[in-house]
Amino acid sequence: NAGVTQTPKFQVLKTGQSMTLQCAQDMNHEYMSWYRQDPGMGLRLIHYSVGAGITDQGEVPNGYNVSRSTTEDFPLRLLSAAPSQTSVYFCASSYSGGGYTFGSGTRLTVV
Amino acid sequence: AQSVTQLDSQVPVFEEAPVELRCNYSSSVSVYLFWYVQYPNQGLQLLLKYLSGSTLVKGINGFEAEFNKSQTSFHLRKPSVHISDTAEYFCAVSSGTYKYIFGTGTRLKVLA
Numbered sequence: 189n190a191g192v193t194q195t196p197k198f199q200v201l202k203t204g205q206s207m208t209l210q211c212a213q214d215m216n217h218e219y220m221s222w223y224r225q226d227p228g229m230g231l232r233l234i235h236y237s238v239g240a241g242i243t244d245q246g247e248v249p250n251g252y253n254v255s256r257s258t259t260e261d262f263p264l265r266l267l268s269a270a271p272s273q274t275s276v277y278f279c280a281s282s283y284s285g286g287g288y289t290f291g292s293g294t295r296l297t298v299v
Numbered sequence: 300a301q302s303v304t305q306l307d308s309q310v311p312v313f314e315e316a317p318v319e320l321r322c323n324y325s326s327s328v329s330v331y332l333f334w335y336v337q338y339p340n341q342g343l344q345l346l347l348k349y350l351s352g353s354t355l356v357k358g359i360n361g362f363e364a365e366f367n368k369s370q371t372s373f374h375l376r377k378p379s380v381h382i383s384d385t386a387e388y389f390c391a392v393s394s395g396t397y398k399y400i401f402g403t404g405t406r407l408k409v410l411a
Binding site for chain 2: 192218219221223228229230231232233236238246278280282284286287288289290291292293
């Protein structure tokens with residue numbers, strides 16, 4: 189059972205570039221979320237989805253887009269990368285009443 | 300709005316000693332509460348969760364937590380820690396089951 193798979197594990201971008209962080213889960217979970225983790229700030233919710241075709245904004249959505257065309261996939265798009273988006277990004281999925289299962293993270297550096 | 304406060308950013312403790320990591324929350328509605336552990340360069344792993352029922356919750360690796368509604372707390376405890384418990388621990392609160400608010404984390408350092 190793969191759980192939640194995130195790719196890539198590491199990425200360096202130049203300011204202004206765009207990219208997509210991939211997330212896939214094989215547990216048939218309804219709920220999926222993207223968090224960013226920054227030192228001393230814990231995890232902050234970027235976007236979340238309660239099912240295919242349904243997404244909503246979290247605490248820090250600016251500069252990011254998401255879509256959920258299938259239950260399994262929940263990609264996160266950075267539209268025009270900025271140094272403030274340097275962070276570790278985690279994708280997570282959950283079923284109703286369960287805790288989140290997290291991916292292993294993507295470490296992004298924007299120069 | 301909900302919030303979570305982890306009062307200690309770092310907790311050093313000697314091996315085989317007991318430890319308590321503190322978590323307080325604020326919410327105007329009923330909540331679900333979670334503790335996660337993050338080992339270096341890894342994702343977060345669920346330790347335990349409180350949804351309803353018994354206020355004492357047992358999790359993996361010998362950890363337990365007690366939900367105290369009157370004090371709005373959900374402190375994590377372990378009676379005897381090991382070197383391998385060195386990690387960062389996050390408390391989280393949710394009013395539904397998918398939109399979580401996380402605390403800023405507590406780094407547990409177990410000393411030999």
